[in-house]
Amino acid sequence: MPRFLFRNHNKRSPLRKDGVKQGEASSSSGDIPGSVHEAVANIVRILDAPDDLVTRFVSGGDGIPSCAIVCIAGLSDLNMINEQIVSSLQQAFSAIGHTEKMSGQELYGLLNKQFLSVQKYKTTRSLDDILVSVLSGDAALFIDGLDQVLLIGSKKWTGRSVEEPQTEALVRGPREGFNESIETNLILLRRAIRDPKLRFDTYRVGARGKKELVIAYIENIVHPDLLQEVKRRVETIDIDDAPESGTIEQLIQDSFLSPFPLILHTERPDKVASAILQGKVVILLDGTPFALIMPTTFVSLVQSPEDYYERWLIGSLIRILRYIAVFISLTFPSLYIALVSFHQGMIPSKLAFSIAAAREGVPFPAVVEAFLMELTLELLREAGVRLPKPIGQTIGIVGGLVIGEAAVQAGIVSPIMVIVVAVTAVSSFAIPSYSAGIAFRILRFITMITASMFGLYGIILTLIMICIHLSRLQSFGVPYLTPLSPGFSRDWRDMVIRAPYTMLTKRPQFMQTKDDSRMGNRRRGP
Amino acid sequence: MRRACRGWLIVLSLAVFTTGCWDRVEIEERGFVVGAGIDLSHEEEAEKGQFTLTFQFVIPAGLQSKDGGGKNGSTNAAFFNLSSSASTMFAAARNMSYMTSRSPYLQHLRIILISQDLAASGELATTLDLFLRDHEMRRATKIMVTEGEARNLLDMHPKNEKLPVMYFESASLNPTKSSRIYPPTNIGDVQAYILSKSSFVLPKMRKRNEEVVVSGAALFDGSQKLKGFLNDDETSGLNILRGTAQDGVLEFRLNGHFMAYEIKGLRRTIQADVSNPERIRFNLQLDMEGNIGETQEPIELLDPGQLAEIEERIAKQLIQLTSRTLQKVQQEYGVDVLGLKEFLARNHHGVWESIKDDWEQGDQLFTRSEISVDVRTKVRIVGSTLETN
Numbered sequence: 001m002p003r004f005l006f007r008n009h010n011k012r013s014p015l016r017k018d019g020v021k022q023g024e025a026s027s028s029s030g031d032i033p034g035s036v037h038e039a040v041a042n043i044v045r046i047l048d049a050p051d052d053l054v055t056r057f058v059s060g061g062d063g064i065p066s067c068a069i070v071c072i073a074g075l076s077d078l079n080m081i082n083e084q085i086v087s088s089l090q091q092a093f094s095a096i097g098h099t100e101k102m103s104g105q106e107l108y109g110l111l112n113k114q115f116l117s118v119q120k121y122k123t124t125r126s127l128d129d130i131l132v133s134v135l136s137g138d139a140a141l142f143i144d145g146l147d148q149v150l151l152i153g154s155k156k157w158t159g160r161s162v163e164e165p166q167t168e169a170l171v172r173g174p175r176e177g178f179n180e181s182i183e184t185n186l187i188l189l190r191r192a193i194r195d196p197k198l199r200f201d202t203y204r205v206g207a208r209g210k211k212e213l214v215i216a217y218i219e220n221i222v223h224p225d226l227l228q229e230v231k232r233r234v235e236t237i238d239i240d241d242a243p244e245s246g247t248i249e250q251l252i253q254d255s256f257l258s259p260f261p262l263i264l265h266t267e268r269p270d271k272v273a274s275a276i277l278q279g280k281v282v283i284l285l286d287g288t289p290f291a292l293i294m295p296t297t298f299v300s301l302v303q304s305p306e307d308y309y310e311r312w313l314i315g316s317l318i319r320i321l322r323y324i325a326v327f328i329s330l331t332f333p334s335l336y337i338a339l340v341s342f343h344q345g346m347i348p349s350k351l352a353f354s355i356a357a358a359r360e361g362v363p364f365p366a367v368v369e370a371f372l373m374e375l376t377l378e379l380l381r382e383a384g385v386r387l388p389k390p391i392g393q394t395i396g397i398v399g400g401l402v403i404g405e406a407a408v409q410a411g412i413v414s415p416i417m418v419i420v421v422a423v424t425a426v427s428s429f430a431i432p433s434y435s436a437g438i439a440f441r442i443l444r445f446i447t448m449i450t451a452s453m454f455g456l457y458g459i460i461l462t463l464i465m466i467c468i469h470l471s472r473l474q475s476f477g478v479p480y481l482t483p484l485s486p487g488f489s490r491d492w493r494d495m496v497i498r499a500p501y502t503m504l505t506k507r508p509q510f511m512q513t514k515d516d517s518r519m520g521n522r523r524r525g526p
Numbered sequence: 527m528r529r530a531c532r533g534w535l536i537v538l539s540l541a542v543f544t545t546g547c548w549d550r551v552e553i554e555e556r557g558f559v560v561g562a563g564i565d566l567s568h569e570e571e572a573e574k575g576q577f578t579l580t581f582q583f584v585i586p587a588g589l590q591s592k593d594g595g596g597k598n599g600s601t602n603a604a605f606f607n608l609s610s611s612a613s614t615m616f617a618a619a620r621n622m623s624y625m626t627s628r629s630p631y632l633q634h635l636r637i638i639l640i641s642q643d644l645a646a647s648g649e650l651a652t653t654l655d656l657f658l659r660d661h662e663m664r665r666a667t668k669i670m671v672t673e674g675e676a677r678n679l680l681d682m683h684p685k686n687e688k689l690p691v692m693y694f695e696s697a698s699l700n701p702t703k704s705s706r707i708y709p710p711t712n713i714g715d716v717q718a719y720i721l722s723k724s725s726f727v728l729p730k731m732r733k734r735n736e737e738v739v740v741s742g743a744a745l746f747d748g749s750q751k752l753k754g755f756l757n758d759d760e761t762s763g764l765n766i767l768r769g770t771a772q773d774g775v776l777e778f779r780l781n782g783h784f785m786a787y788e789i790k791g792l793r794r795t796i797q798a799d800v801s802n803p804e805r806i807r808f809n810l811q812l813d814m815e816g817n818i819g820e821t822q823e824p825i826e827l828l829d830p831g832q833l834a835e836i837e838e839r840i841a842k843q844l845i846q847l848t849s850r851t852l853q854k855v856q857q858e859y860g861v862d863v864l865g866l867k868e869f870l871a872r873n874h875h876g877v878w879e880s881i882k883d884d885w886e887q888g889d890q891l892f893t894r895s896e897i898s899v900d901v902r903t904k905v906r907i908v909g910s911t912l913e914t915n
Contacts, residue, residue, distance in 0.1 A: 342549065
């Protein structure tokens with residue numbers, strides 16, 4: 001049992017079982033009226049008869065209960081409704097003929113057994129369910145005299161197809177990325193893991209948005225306490241709408257003050273699949289390609305799926321390179337400031353003279369110089385994101401080359417500062433996790449300030465403070481610096497280096513999975 | 527609670543923001559000193575103090591310019607020198623602050639030049655105190671002795687380097703190519719010698735026409751007084767006797783023609799017979815390896831007999847070379863710079879403890895000891911060709 005799980009149990013707001021705040025529609029919720037016409041009229045009244053609301057009545061004649069179909073035009077596949085629901089109803093009616101009087105229940109039984117040829121449907125008695133389903137694109141089939149409504153899956157709308165993930169491109173690895181439709185995303189996951197114990201627990205979040213949220217995990221791997229904690233936190237979400245999984249992330253993460261991401265996000269199905277297989281829990285939200293992986297550790301920020309696809313030596317070296325990139329992007333400008341402003345004796349003589357010569361005539365101290373260039377770079381980066389793609393590249397070139405060169409020519413900054421800034425920028429892009437990159441960017445400026453005041457001493461102090469902060473962080477009860485502290489020596493095989501697969505026979509120890517063996521037992525039943 | 531927190535925050539930020547940057551000096555505001563020269567004052571300076579300290583400052587911009595290194599004082603010179611006289615080095619160094627806009631910064635000090643006169647006056651330890659005591663100093667700074675005044679040497683304009691000091695430094699690192707240069711000695715080592723009152727050797731420089739030659743060696747006795755100089759060949763002999771000559775050239779004659787032998791490796795083993803501490807008998811065994819560098823006469827290099835003769839010639843040449851050094855070091859100056867005292871201290875400790883006060887001083891047991899040299903040479907490679915003439 002992980003002793004570190006569940007720290008702030010009592011601080012959360014009370015649970016709400018369905019995880020959904022009852023919206024405006026709840027005022028009119030109640031039993032479905034027996035009459036089809038009344039029921040449909042009720043729906044139309046609640047939705048205020050929008051133009052895209054389709055209502056269609058199918059009556060079978062004397063004695064046979066009439067039916068009605070309600071759906072939204074743009075969200076539902078009208079062809080499918082016509083061809084499958086309406087035509088199967090008509091077939092049923094013609095088969096029944098003009099015989100005796102029939103109740104709604106009997107018609108439902110007949111349809112269910114014989115005629116209805118749709119792929120998936122469910123029944124409900126709740127008006128809320130009907131409204132949410134219709135508004136998500138399902139068709140509601142009302143049968144006269146029946147106290148239930150059939151919700152028939154007929155979702156169809158145009159969305160983005162499966163494309164290569166934009167923010168996490170790899171040289172080697174699957175090119176598929178999640179898109180905005182949760183159905184597609186779940187299919188991509190299913191295609192990655194064909195385990196019968198793979199579970200998708202569906203929630204709806206947002207009192208008004210009512211977005212579908214899926215918690216994905218493998219039942220006989222995940223630690224039950226972790227799963228329970230994730231579910232508990234998801235259930236506490238009480239917001240009108242969650243436009244992106246970032247909202248969910250910020251609502252359920254452990255600490256909102258830390259610059260470090262406590263929940264990893266990704267749009268790569270392979271990354272999600274491997275996280276699930278490690279015993280982690282994944283949250284997918286409808287309407288966004290970004291899935292959330294929890295718990296997250298510091299080490300996982302520097303890992304990339306490619307580490308596992310390349311042979312271990314290459315994977316390990318690239319991973320070490322990324323750790324170096326983290327260090328450079330955190331400290332390089334501040335080291336420059338500290339050495340140039342305080343510790344000139346630590347620079348090799350010839351380099352010291354050449355820096356001194358380059359800085360001859362620069363009007364600002366090294367701090368101001370560094371801040372100017374870093375600020376320019378951040379501006380360029382932000383501008384490059386906003387601009388349309390073709391212009392964005394131009395801005396990159398114009399900004400990087402022209403501004404840098406011109407600043408040196410004008411004597412505002414020294415050429416060495418341009419190198420420092422460029423190397424730092426390149427290293428910060430080598431960090432696979434975008435949000436971790438931002439964290440290091442923020443901390444870089446803090447280190448620069450302390451370096452400008454206290455030199456190397458300030459840098460060391462800042463690094464110590466960052467270490468203290470990191471060691472206090474937790475993500476879903478898992479300390480952020482696991483497996484370093486608390487130490488799990490077995491997991492060090494997949495930390496700085498990525499050991500050969502033959503050595504990675506167990507799932508991560510710190511995840512305390514129910515089934516910790518990845519290799520070596522060939523027969524693994526459900 | 528929150529109020530108290532805010533109070534603390536303000537106090538802390540005041541502590542940080544009102545005191546920050548107090549020892550910040552930007553790199554371009556430093557006056558980098560790369561070399562120092564210490565002389566005895568001339569008569570006209572003598573009233574200020576007996577020592578004259580000369581600092582060589584770098585002009586970084588002059589280092590950068592492509593056609594730099596011109597005459598001192600011109601716009602793109604890479605260095606300038608300042609001299610100041612005082613009774614203490616510290617005062618002399620502080621005086622320089624009045625003479626330049628950028629105050630001296632000594633962490634990049636590479637070389638200290640000691641003039642011959644100063645070395646002979648026995649004031650070496652006195653003058654080096656600042657360079658060992660001050661926090662800005664590095665123990666890797668090299669020390670050299672100059673023939674003539676140190677400040678004159680700092681004023682020269684080397685042809686291939688922009689800074690004289692860089693020239694001296696890289697030239698002094700050439701022992702890997704020539705056995706005539708005594709390996710550079712750090713200020714830290716010199717301190718160790720001074721404290722243990724043992725004799726030591728420093729590399730020597732002298733001005734020849736407009737060039738500066740780094741070759742030869744200066745011998746100091748246990749009281750840090752300059753005893754004398756070794757010339758180039760004698761330095762070479764010293765390097766061989768100490769076993770530090772891992773590279774170098776030996777010229778010798780065979781049948782009236784010159785040949786050059788390139789030293790490629792040297793091993794020295796010492797054996798001592800201490801049965802009579804009054805007259806210790808040393809045997810230095812030198813095993814030398816090397817290549818035929820040049821021959822001006824066709825010889826049958828594939829003939830083992832011929833090779834043996836060459837090796838014998840080299841050995842003879844070596845004996846000749848080292849015996850002159852030995853004579854000078856042992857008899858003329860009586861300073862044990864061969865490493866014999868270290869050998870005795872390690873291998874015959876008891877004997878050494880009883881005689882150490884009489885080794886170089888007192889009874890001069892070093893001078894009275896018997897040192898024989900055995901040489902074994904080996905020709906490894908005869909070159910890429912057999913015949914050229």
